[in-house]
Amino acid sequence: MIEVQGVTFSYPGTTVPALENISLIIKPGEFLAITGPNGSGKSTLARLLNGLLRPGEGRVLVDGLDTGDEASLVDIRRRVGMVFQDPDNQLVAATVEDDVAFGLENLGLPPAEIRQRVAAALEVVELANLRTRPPHRLSGGQKQRLALAGVLAMEPRYLVLDEATAMLDPVAREEILQKVLELRREKGLAVILITHLMEEAALAERVLVLKAGQILLAGPPAEVMQQEEKLAAAGLKVPVTVALGKGLRQAGLKLPANLVTVEEMARALWKLASRK
Numbered sequence: 001m002i003e004v005q006g007v008t009f010s011y012p013g014t015t016v017p018a019l020e021n022i023s024l025i026i027k028p029g030e031f032l033a034i035t036g037p038n039g040s041g042k043s044t045l046a047r048l049l050n051g052l053l054r055p056g057e058g059r060v061l062v063d064g065l066d067t068g069d070e071a072s073l074v075d076i077r078r079r080v081g082m083v084f085q086d087p088d089n090q091l092v093a094a095t096v097e098d099d100v101a102f103g104l105e106n107l108g109l110p111p112a113e114i115r116q117r118v119a120a121a122l123e124v125v126e127l128a129n130l131r132t133r134p135p136h137r138l139s140g141g142q143k144q145r146l147a148l149a150g151v152l153a154m155e156p157r158y159l160v161l162d163e164a165t166a167m168l169d170p171v172a173r174e175e176i177l178q179k180v181l182e183l184r185r186e187k188g189l190a191v192i193l194i195t196h197l198m199e200e201a202a203l204a205e206r207v208l209v210l211k212a213g214q215i216l217l218a219g220p221p222a223e224v225m226q227q228e229e230k231l232a233a234a235g236l237k238v239p240v241t242v243a244l245g246k247g248l249r250q251a252g253l254k255l256p257a258n259l260v261t262v263e264e265m266a267r268a269l270w271k272l273a274s275r276k
């Protein structure tokens with residue numbers, strides 16, 4: 001469990017806090033989306049979750065370990081894997097496979113286990129065929145996949161994806177997310193998906209919406225996405241399915257108000273249509 005307790009954080013030299021009095025619990029195995037407009041504090045919150053930043057006020061506990069406690073940081077970072085939007089800062093080695101192996105070698109794992117984990121991680125992100133290529137000769141999207149593979153190979157309990165698939169095209173983005181969710185089902189990995197795409201956020205079990213460093217909304221997608229006005233005031237648009245559902249209800253169709261994903265909408269429409 002990750003516990004964020006009354007956290008306020010200000011960057012040095014700034015007067016307005018980037019995050020103000022944030023409290024939040026992330027359970028093992030949970031799929032949480034964090035969304036919000038640019039500058040609302042999403043990346044700052046991400047960096048607080050694994051101790052890259054320490055709270056000014058309040059505290060962050062990862063499975064009981066305090067990120068303010070220097071001696072716990074190595075353990076905390078092993079538990080909380082983080083993939084950022086800009087992969088260049090995360091790639092270190094001369095080849096794709098060495099890059100994935102890098103963190104594992106630092107853990108002192110036996111070579112056979114390293115090989116097995118590297119192969120499995122490259123399989124997940126579909127980079128196995130490029131394993132001998134230098135990372136700097138990959139496309140932006142491929143670099144993002146490689147950064148993800150490096151983190152997955154470490155087998156974290158919590159995976160924080162901070163706009164980590166932003167450079168991928170929509171189909172690849174969906175594929176990678178589905179693979180990550182498969183790992184979640186198989187291994188109980190918690191997924192914290194930071195995205196400004198509401199359609200993506202709607203796939204989570206729970207959505208947290210940040211606005212100007214504060215929690216604007218939190219709850220299941222079906223509830224959060226009904227708050228169209230609040231979201232619009234934060235510069236966010238509800239997913240197309242939600243807007244469509246509202247339009248269809250206003251036109252007199254008897255659709256439930258809690259439809260968020262395309263699948264849910266399709267099923268509900270089919271049910272209505274097949275009643276005739």
Ligand SMILES: Nc1ncnc2c1ncn2[C@@H]1O[C@H](COP(=O)(O)OP(=O)(O)O)[C@@H](O)[C@H]1O
Pocket residue numbers: 011012014018036037038039040041042043044045
């Ligand atoms: N290194 C930094 N130094 C000073 N201010 C920063 C720094 N990084 C982010 N900020 C500010 O903190 C706020 C939150 O930023 P950030 O967490 O990056 O938001 P988001 O990820 O939602 O776009 C913004 O006002 C941003 O300008």
Ligand SMILES: [Mg+2]
Pocket residue numbers: 042043044163
């Ligand atoms: Mg950000």
